[in-house]
Amino acid sequence: MDQRPTARPRCGSGSEASWRVASLRRVTALADLPLLASGKVRDMYELGDRLLMVASDRISTYDVVHPTPIPDKGKVLTALSVFWFEQTDAIVPNHLLSTTEDVPGEARGRALAVRRLEMLPVECVVRGYLTGSGWKDYQSSGAVAGITLPEGLRDSEQLPEPIFTPSTKADVGHDETIDFDRAAEIVGDRAVMDQLRDLSIALYSHAAEHAASRGVILADTKFEFGRDADGVLRVGDEVLTPDSSRFWPADTYEVGRPQPSFDKQYVRDWAAGTGWDKKPPAPAIPDDVVAGTRARYVEAYEKITGEAFDAWLARVAVA
Numbered sequence: 001m002d003q004r005p006t007a008r009p010r011c012g013s014g015s016e017a018s019w020r021v022a023s024l025r026r027v028t029a030l031a032d033l034p035l036l037a038s039g040k041v042r043d044m045y046e047l048g049d050r051l052l053m054v055a056s057d058r059i060s061t062y063d064v065v066h067p068t069p070i071p072d073k074g075k076v077l078t079a080l081s082v083f084w085f086e087q088t089d090a091i092v093p094n095h096l097l098s099t100t101e102d103v104p105g106e107a108r109g110r111a112l113a114v115r116r117l118e119m120l121p122v123e124c125v126v127r128g129y130l131t132g133s134g135w136k137d138y139q140s141s142g143a144v145a146g147i148t149l150p151e152g153l154r155d156s157e158q159l160p161e162p163i164f165t166p167s168t169k170a171d172v173g174h175d176e177t178i179d180f181d182r183a184a185e186i187v188g189d190r191a192v193m194d195q196l197r198d199l200s201i202a203l204y205s206h207a208a209e210h211a212a213s214r215g216v217i218l219a220d221t222k223f224e225f226g227r228d229a230d231g232v233l234r235v236g237d238e239v240l241t242p243d244s245s246r247f248w249p250a251d252t253y254e255v256g257r258p259q260p261s262f263d264k265q266y267v268r269d270w271a272a273g274t275g276w277d278k279k280p281p282a283p284a285i286p287d288d289v290v291a292g293t294r295a296r297y298v299e300a301y302e303k304i305t306g307e308a309f310d311a312w313l314a315r316v317a318v319a
């Protein structure tokens with residue numbers, strides 16, 4: 001990570017003109033903090049010796065960000081991440097410091113003050129079900145990330161046990177699945193990679209069991225780890241949110257076909273009907289689709305945590 005306060009924000013994609021517009025919007029959002037990095041839907045600011053991770057209401061489908069925000073999406077994802085950080089603290093410590101102290105009023109609910117970590121250069125993906133690129137790779141080779149799977153598995157089928165399928169962190173474009181040995185080479189330490197795999201599977205298994213008890217299937221998820229100033233391994237980034245995971249409603253799950261996305265299906269179905277070719281720029285989203293999508297995010301939070309979303313908003317409100 002570039003830690004110079006004057007660093008030019010990194011953006012995942014978009015033309016130079018769209019970068020300029022996005023950058024203005026982001027800088028004015030939290031005017032007094034230096035922007036360190038920008039993802040498609042999140043921004044990271046410097047907060048003294050810590051960081052402020054801010055989840056926006058931006059939404060992407062087919063990897064393209066729409067011009068229309070989904071109200072409260074960033075707050076729902078932040079709230080979910082905090083729920084899981086608290087749930088999994090005994091499995092592995094994380095980077096969360098505070099949801100309130102030193103979080104500016106205008107960012108409350110969507111921002112977290114976090115420890116600075118030295119991030120490890122691999123994405124730690126766990127798959128409990130065969131879908132997405134995992135399903136594609138299995139169909140062409142019978143294996144995912146070098147792990148040979150039983151024959152005859154179907155689209156969206158549950159795997160005999162969760163598998164660890166690390167990937168590279170691509171600056172632009174798609175992350176590439178790699179096998180365990182390649183991940184160990186990139187990290188430079190096989191024992192650390194063993195630890196990342198074991199922690200990732202333990203986190204996934206805990207979360208999948210909790211989600212199942214609430215009628216939600218956690219199909220797969222991605223973690224990022226780093227070391228704090230004392231060398232302690234911690235999980236960072238966002239955890240177990242719809243942007244880093246696939247959640248499926250258990251009551252409509254059917255093996256043998258792709259599952260509708262819990263959160264983005266309204267937008268995808270509407271977009272398909274418009275004839276959009278899935279290339280930038282993404283179309284503006286109509287009000288009814290925005291409202292339906294917002295409701296899905298809030299429903300996901302309430303279903304998984306058992307808590308009203310308003311309770312989160314009250315918990316982080318400026319006193």
Ligand code: PZK
Pocket residue numbers: 001037038039042043044051053054095114115116117118119226236237238
């Ligand atoms: C870190 N990103 C991803 C990019 C975002 C997030 N605790 C940390 N310490 C140091 N660096 C990072 C973290 C975390 N998490 C996260 N890149 C570096 C990223 C753009 C916007 F919000």
